[in-house]
Amino acid sequence: MKEDATIWISGTMHNIFSIGQILTELDFRILNVITWEKNNPPPNFSCRFFTHSTEQIIWARKNSKIPHYFNYELMKQLNDDKQMKDVWKLPAIAPWEKTFGKHPTQKPLSVLTRLILASTKPNAWILDPFTGSSTTGIAANLSNRKFLGIDKEEQFLEISKNRKLEIEKPSIAAKYKEKINGFHDKKELSLFLISEPKEEWVSELKL
Ligand SMILES: C[S@@+](CC[C@H](N)C(=O)[O-])C[C@H]1O[C@@H](n2cnc3c(N)ncnc32)[C@H](O)[C@@H]1O
Numbered sequence: 754m755k756e757d758a759t760i761w762i763s764g765t766m767h768n769i770f771s772i773g774q775i776l777t778e779l780d781f782r783i784l785n786v787i788t789w790e791k792n793n794p795p796p797n798f799s800c801r802f803f804t805h806s807t808e809q810i811i812w813a814r815k816n817s818k819i820p821h822y823f824n825y826e827l828m829k830q831l832n833d834d835k836q837m838k839d840v841w842k843l844p845a846i847a848p849w850e851k852t853f854g855k856h857p858t859q860k861p862l863s864v865l866t867r868l869i870l871a872s873t874k875p876n877a878w879i880l881d882p883f884t885g886s887s888t889t890g891i892a893a894n895l896s897n898r899k900f901l902g903i904d905k906e907e908q909f910l911e912i913s914k915n916r917k918l919e920i921e922k923p924s925i926a927a928k929y930k931e932k933i934n935g936f937h938d939k940k941e942l943s944l945f946l947i948s949e950p951k952e953e954w955v956s957e958l959k960l
Contacts, residue, residue, distance in 0.1 A: 757819045759784065759872050763810040763860070773811060781813040784821065785839050789864055792844040810868065824871050827945060831867070831935060841867065843934050853915040856886035863934035865892035866942070873898055875951050887913035891920060895930055897946055 754760065760781070762772050769786075776783060787810040794806035814821045828837035846861045865888050873879060875897045881889040884902030886909055893900040894917065904910050920926045930946075931939040 754815050756816050757821060759812060759814045759821045761810055761812050761868050761872070763789075763808055765805075765808055769809045769811065776811065776813050780817065781815060782817040783811060783813045785812045786810070787812065787868070788840045790840055790842045792842060794845070810864075812868070812872065822872060822874060828867075828871055831937075831941075837871075841935075843867075847932070849929075849932060850888075852919065853886075853912045856909055856912060859886050860888045861934070862888060862892050862895075862929070865889050866896060866933050867935050869893055869896055869898060870945070875946075875949050884913060885909050887916055891916050891929075892933075894920060895926055895933075896942075897949075 760776075762776075764772050773783065773786075789808045789810060791806050791808075794804055797804045825836075829835065831837065841864065843861060843863045846855070846859050850859070850862060869879065869889075869892050876899060878899045878901065879889060879893045880901050880903075881887070882903045884890060884904045887900075887902045890900035890902045890913065902910075902913055904913070920929060927943070930942045933942055936942050
């Protein structure tokens with residue numbers, strides 16, 4: 754990770770506390786713990802517990818002294834001009850996100866797109882070392898960021914590759930950008946991406 758990089762780690766109640774503990778031991782600074790509240794969680798069939806309807810995502814910074822990037826203004830815009838809270842109400846994955854088969858724990862593009870736009874600049878490199886069907890990569894590439902994914906299961910890399918090839922078709926990429934949840938209307942994501950300052954890009958071209 755670069756010195757000014759941040760890390761996002763998603764988990765459930767079973768492991769999120771251990772992850773928080775490990776990050777602290779490694780001197781990371783925890784910035785937020787996002788609660789993703791699913792609009793449409795699966796029911797609890799045992800009827801002996803509350804329905805599990807949330808996942809937690811820790812956002813942490815590698816270096817406690819070097820400032821991190823946060824697109825405060827965009828997050829506020831997406832929350833009707835009020836500060837974005839750390840509880841995100843977004844639906845679980847939709848059928849159009851499973852074109853090439855579903856990964857058993859596939860994340861929705863809406864969650865990944867929001868966290869990428871909040872914490873990275875255009876053309877940034879994003880790494881997901883547990884990439885699965887590469888929702889992170891699809892959200893990154895649709896948002897003009899670069900992506901590297903790693904997974905130990907070939908079958909999931911196959912889904913990832915097919916998803917990547919699919920969004921190389923401009924008409925499909927445009928359609929998906931219209932469908933991603935968390936924006937006021939179909940055009941908001943595309944219009945934001947066009948208007949997003951491209952400083953990183955310019956400095957790379959100078960090299
Ligand atoms: C929770 S899933 C990721 C799902 C992904 N976010 C998506 O939307 O499709 C975690 C992935 O990590 C992979 N994995 C687990 N242990 C790994 C390891 N040691 N090295 C590489 N990949 C690993 C699993 O095969 C699995 O696909």
